[in-house]
Amino acid sequence: xxxxxxxxxxxxxxxxxxxxxxxxxxxxxxxxxxxxxxxxxxxxxxxxxxxxxxxxxxxxxxxxxxxxxxxxxxxxxxxxxxxxxxxxxxxxxxxxxxxxxxxxxxxxxxxxxxxxxxxxxxxxxxxxxxxxxxxxxxxxxxxxxxxxxxxxxxxxxxxxxxxxxxxxxxxxxx
Amino acid sequence: xxxxxxxxxxxxxxxxxxxxxxxxxxxxxxxxxxxxxxxxxxxxxxxxxxxxxxxxxxxxxxxxxxxxxxxxxxxxxxxxxxxxxxxxxxxxxxxxxxxxxxxxxxxxxxxxxxxxxxxxxxxxxxxxxxxxxxxxxxxxxxxxxxxxxxxxxxxxxxxxxxxxxxxxxxxxxx
Numbered sequence: 007x008x009x010x011x012x013x014x015x016x017x018x019x020x021x022x023x024x025x026x027x028x029x030x031x032x033x034x035x036x037x038x039x040x041x042x043x044x045x046x047x048x049x050x051x052x053x054x055x056x057x058x059x060x061x062x063x064x065x066x067x068x069x070x071x072x073x074x075x076x077x078x079x080x081x082x083x084x085x086x087x088x089x090x091x092x093x094x095x096x097x098x099x100x101x102x103x104x105x106x107x108x109x110x111x112x113x114x115x116x117x118x119x120x121x122x123x124x125x126x127x128x129x130x131x132x133x134x135x136x137x138x139x140x141x142x143x144x145x146x147x148x149x150x151x152x153x154x155x156x157x158x159x160x161x162x163x164x165x166x167x168x169x170x171x172x173x174x175x176x177x178x179x180x
Numbered sequence: 181x182x183x184x185x186x187x188x189x190x191x192x193x194x195x196x197x198x199x200x201x202x203x204x205x206x207x208x209x210x211x212x213x214x215x216x217x218x219x220x221x222x223x224x225x226x227x228x229x230x231x232x233x234x235x236x237x238x239x240x241x242x243x244x245x246x247x248x249x250x251x252x253x254x255x256x257x258x259x260x261x262x263x264x265x266x267x268x269x270x271x272x273x274x275x276x277x278x279x280x281x282x283x284x285x286x287x288x289x290x291x292x293x294x295x296x297x298x299x300x301x302x303x304x305x306x307x308x309x310x311x312x313x314x315x316x317x318x319x320x321x322x323x324x325x326x327x328x329x330x331x332x333x334x335x336x337x338x339x340x341x342x343x344x345x346x347x348x349x350x351x352x353x354x
Binding site: 008010011012013014022025028029032033054056057137138140143144147148149150152153156160163164165166167168170171174175 | 182184185186187188196199202203206207228230231311312314317318321322323324326327330334337338339340341342344345348349
């Protein structure tokens, strides 16, 4: 926590991997701060009947991170079995609203920690050069591993902004 | 645009500054995509009477970036004159709702470009070591310049998530 505002080396990782992890750690810290003390009812709250609950967004972060572990380390998409587990959280929307509810905060935090622990292990096996490996990605353009993992945390920050907004609205209604 | 999914070197900048700028560029690209074609009425729309309009959030991005130019390159806060210009966009809330309205998209895009052009110039004058210079920051902890600029784009991504949510709601109401 003393390093929370430093984008810098992290022991056990190459320099650029350390910087990437620093940013991921800060993003996660702010996510957990935003979710802190929320009850199951609050985690299930829908600001908009067509929107996503905070709980679904939290599970989405774990699902996206898991998907990019497969994408960048195994070069594959989720298989059918994995989609049964992670599909609703990955896709959100109606599927997410139906499947992801009734869980307490610990449930979501455990999922987040589980996946992040795996990321920490995986990142130990790669280096700065690996971050710059490219492959065809969105719209026929090239992306490197660094971008893909940047996207993992930028998606989290994007939805964390929404979580903050949902909380503001919720506090006037629940 | 061919490099939009690459976090990598950018000519004229040291390696880590290039990577930071790559992330800032991607964040800005997605911001402009989210704001594309919005009318003045849409830019002024308030999803919540206590919330921020998309226009105010766009100007907030320029204001935050300007503030961190001063913070990291001049080691000072905004002076009174600068606060008259940027205060409402920095602070948002009631001040923002009153002062920031009636502008078209070009107005906001010009402000964003103006400040970003200055950032491009400033970043040419520094290097990777500069990114790692530390100073006391939030809650008595140290932050380095890298973190401060990371925060500039993570704040933008946070609010971009809100812009996307506001747009969704707006489309059912305007």
